[in-house]
Amino acid sequence: MKKYILSLILITILPGVCGLCSGATTPAFDQQTTRTLQDSLDTSVAAIGAPGATMTVIRPDGAKWVGVTGLADREKRTPMAPGLKFRIGSVSKTFVATVILKLVQEGSLSLDDTLESILPGLVANSSLITVRQLLNHTSGLFDYAQAQKPFNFLAELYLQPLKKWTPQELVAVANANDPYFPPGTQFHYSNTNYVLLAMIIEKKTKRTYAQEISSRILVPLGLRNTSVPNTPDMPEGSTAGYTYDIDRQSADKWVNTTRFDPSWAFGAGAAISNGEDLHIWLEALMKGSLLDERRRTDMFTFVSMGIPECEYGLGLEKQRDAVGHTGDFVFGGQSALYQYRGWKFIVLVNASPSSGVAAFGSEYIMALAIAALGLNQ
Numbered sequence: 001m002k003k004y005i006l007s008l009i010l011i012t013i014l015p016g017v018c019g020l021c022s023g024a025t026t027p028a029f030d031q032q033t034t035r036t037l038q039d040s041l042d043t044s045v046a047a048i049g050a051p052g053a054t055m056t057v058i059r060p061d062g063a064k065w066v067g068v069t070g071l072a073d074r075e076k077r078t079p080m081a082p083g084l085k086f087r088i089g090s091v092s093k094t095f096v097a098t099v100i101l102k103l104v105q106e107g108s109l110s111l112d113d114t115l116e117s118i119l120p121g122l123v124a125n126s127s128l129i130t131v132r133q134l135l136n137h138t139s140g141l142f143d144y145a146q147a148q149k150p151f152n153f154l155a156e157l158y159l160q161p162l163k164k165w166t167p168q169e170l171v172a173v174a175n176a177n178d179p180y181f182p183p184g185t186q187f188h189y190s191n192t193n194y195v196l197l198a199m200i201i202e203k204k205t206k207r208t209y210a211q212e213i214s215s216r217i218l219v220p221l222g223l224r225n226t227s228v229p230n231t232p233d234m235p236e237g238s239t240a241g242y243t244y245d246i247d248r249q250s251a252d253k254w255v256n257t258t259r260f261d262p263s264w265a266f267g268a269g270a271a272i273s274n275g276e277d278l279h280i281w282l283e284a285l286m287k288g289s290l291l292d293e294r295r296r297t298d299m300f301t302f303v304s305m306g307i308p309e310c311e312y313g314l315g316l317e318k319q320r321d322a323v324g325h326t327g328d329f330v331f332g333g334q335s336a337l338y339q340y341r342g343w344k345f346i347v348l349v350n351a352s353p354s355s356g357v358a359a360f361g362s363e364y365i366m367a368l369a370i371a372a373l374g375l376n377q
Contacts, residue, residue: 027063033373034065040372041067041365048361050334050351051242051254052080055365056275057373060342066275072350073240075256085225085238085274086348087262087333091325092228092271093194094285094337095213097135097315099201101295102216104131108204111135111298118200123175123192128183131200134193135314136303142177143190145268145330150176154330157264158243161331162232165263170195187305187312191268198267209267217290221280226273232259235272241332242351254351257331269329278337278346282324285316286339326363328352336362340370 029037037057045053052070068080103109109118109131116126123129123141133139147153153173157163174192181188198209205212210228218226227235234241243257262270273281283289288296302311302318311318317325324338329352336347347362347369 027059027061029057029059029063029065034067036372037065037369038067038069040369042069044365044368045069045349048349048364049244050349050361052239052351053347053349053362053365054080054082054084054086054275055348055369056279056344056346057369058279058344064279074242074254075240078240080239080350083225083237083274083276085235085272086335086350087234087241087329088271088273088278088335088337088348089265089269089327089329089333089352090191090194091273091278091327091335091337092265092267092269093327094281094315094325095217095228095271096194096197096201096209096267097299098285098290099209099212099216100131100135100197101291101299101314103201103204104298105292105295109200115139115196115200118203119196122171122196124179125183130183131197132298132314133183134197134200136187136312137189137193138184138187138303139190139193140179140181140183140186140188141190141192141196142174142179143188143192144170144174144195145191147173147177157331158245161257161260163264164261165266167195167199167266170264170266187303189305189312191265194268195266201267210270213271217281220290221284223273223277223280225277226271226281228271229262232261234258237274238272239333239350241329243331244351244353260329260331262329265329269327273335275346275348278335278348279344282337282339282344282346286323286344326360328360328362334360334362336366338366340366343370343373345369 041055051074054068057065066082070080072078072080111132113131115129129139201209201212240258242254245255299314302313309320322338322340327335334349334352338345345366347365349362
């Protein structure tokens with residue numbers, strides 16, 4: 001569900017970002033900059049071929065720009081609008097990681113606890129896999145979302161969009177495939193890790209992981225537009241969602257996949273949110289406002305992804321100077337949530353994957369916006 005193209009784009013076309021419009025009494029973008037950002041959004045969304053998207057850009061001095069382009073609903077020809085909700089895919093991992101770290105902070109869990117000590121007998125090597133390794137993707141566990149056996153998992157999802165999956169079924173799909181490597185020896189992004197982390201939350205708290213995210217994050221921060229649903233339906237005020245089907249026997253390759261059961265993603269990517277809430281959440285993540293100093297340090301302790309200038313912390317990615325996370329629900333939504341050299345970027349797309357360029361769509365939109373803001377020579 002994840003490709004790491006942002007670092008490559010930043011290295012090749014984004015050596016820096018210049019400050020704009022400094023010195024204003026009330027921070028605001030000037031008209032030329034807003035036009036530049038809107039042009040960049042329009043151009044990049046057209047390039048990836050998505051129906052619509054929204055982007056929020058916040059300058060280090062607090063000036064904020066929100067732009068939209070395209071359609072929220074292709075069938076109804078409804079224009080995209082600010083404030084609409086999207087499926088955010090793996091950005092959900094930032095919420096799960098934060099809840100885990102809060103449990104560690106409270107003493108009910110340790111980052112060095114083994115999976116076997118919490119959920120015995122669930123996966124191979126569980127006595128060697130720690131909570132920390134699940135958080136930073138060094139467990140070696142196979143990613144169920146990439147499984148080709150016992151069946152092609154994503155193809156099966158596409159054929160049965162309303163199927164209700166249990167987390168145990170997802171783990172079983174992963175277990176049908178060999179681990180990538182012994183625990184703690186390498187990095188490999190695996191959605192299985194965050195399914196298990198959500199299961200750990202439920203085991204430790206005796207409540208659903210969605211309830212814990214709500215009580216520990218959404219309510220305290222006032223994130224009223226963010227939810228972790230357990231039904232296929234999008235909440236009121238949402239975009240439609242679309243999947244690009246290259247094999248479809250039609251000139252129009254976009255398929256409406258708005259109603260899609262999120263159980264298949266569980267703790268790895270089931271959340272829904274909007275740009276306003278994700279701005280608040282990004283601020284909280286970067287400041288570590290819900291964690292004590294030790295857990296903030298843990299979250300921002302990165303390991304190499306095996307790709308130049310790409311690292312992963314505890315629920316956070318670091319791609320060169322960009323820190324945050326990218327998300328792809330695969331069936332109807334992509335997101336990017338990053339701080340880059342003091343600037344903040346939130347990109348939400350109502351479709352996946354990209355059809356027009358060989359790139360991760362939400363990251364591509366963000367990268368071109370950074371370029372449009374200006375390069376340091």
